[in-house]
Amino acid sequence: MDNFTLDVGADGIAIVTFDMPGRSMNMISHAVQRDLGALADTIRRDRRIIGAILCSGKPSGFCAGADLKELQADIGRWGAAATQDELREALFEASDFSGRIRDLETAGKPLVAVIGGVALGGGLELALGCHYRIAIDEDGLRLGLPEATLGLMPGAGGTQRLLRLAGMSAALPYLLDGKAMRVDEALALGVIDESMERGRAFDRARQWIAEGGRNAAPWDEKGYRLPGGGPHTGAGYALFGPAIAARRGNERQNDADANILKAVYEGSQVPMDAGLRIESRYFFNTLRAPAAARRVAAFLSRNAKAPAA
Numbered sequence: 001m002d003n004f005t006l007d008v009g010a011d012g013i014a015i016v017t018f019d020m021p022g023r024s025m026n027m028i029s030h031a032v033q034r035d036l037g038a039l040a041d042t043i044r045r046d047r048r049i050i051g052a053i054l055c056s057g058k059p060s061g062f063c064a065g066a067d068l069k070e071l072q073a074d075i076g077r078w079g080a081a082a083t084q085d086e087l088r089e090a091l092f093e094a095s096d097f098s099g100r101i102r103d104l105e106t107a108g109k110p111l112v113a114v115i116g117g118v119a120l121g122g123g124l125e126l127a128l129g130c131h132y133r134i135a136i137d138e139d140g141l142r143l144g145l146p147e148a149t150l151g152l153m154p155g156a157g158g159t160q161r162l163l164r165l166a167g168m169s170a171a172l173p174y175l176l177d178g179k180a181m182r183v184d185e186a187l188a189l190g191v192i193d194e195s196m197e198r199g200r201a202f203d204r205a206r207q208w209i210a211e212g213g214r215n216a217a218p219w220d221e222k223g224y225r226l227p228g229g230g231p232h233t234g235a236g237y238a239l240f241g242p243a244i245a246a247r248r249g250n251e252r253q254n255d256a257d258a259n260i261l262k263a264v265y266e267g268s269q270v271p272m273d274a275g276l277r278i279e280s281r282y283f284f285n286t287l288r289a290p291a292a293a294r295r296v297a298a299f300l301s302r303n304a305k306a307p308a309a
Contacts, residue, residue, distance in 0.1 A: 019057030061117020155283030167228030
């Protein structure tokens, strides 16, 4: 693995350090996605490992999200897909990161994410695929799913995991508007389980694993119920009607808004694996819309023109 190192301690707890070579920030690239598949397989098969702690080796933080230059090329290629075989292959590619996170989540051993600095977009989705999340309470901590601000949507489980942690009503503002999360909000949503200073975070992560930390997500356990109920309830009817109307009247309206709402609505009624497949299809459709290519290109252009700090 080029982007992760794995060090198994005498206690059987593996420290997995995410540190992309030659980059100031960790991002989700094609190479990172391949490495995640290998990492999940190692954690599952290595009998020495009783659990793992995922952290960053970068001072900048955990992970800043997708490598947008790679994503721009993906959008162009997927948008050109025309035949059924081409569309099937493109959807498979677009779903890859989601599948790799699911591989980690179902590896059968407790996983803790220790999150410092930036954890945005795909970076936060990666953390949400771990079974316990500890935030390092320092200046610079940034948590969120800002994809909608680029005319995109979360495509690696963000709509489905946040929905299942927080319920539909609480999740939608963070999905539809890309709202940043304060530490207290992230705790209330279940996005993080604890917040503490850096010096205690790794000891706490080890303690959680050693004391028998869970090796499955809540939605994979028998008896799980969606917080607040599903869409076919009084609360659900009151939520989706106004949300749809508000998006129709929103000058920022784009395919992402509708597709996020559809992914949440449909995904809330099925088990997680089906929900992830639903999200992947809407993610793929969002990226194939012309608006996605324009907005990603505009964002990259603005960043290229910005003066160096």
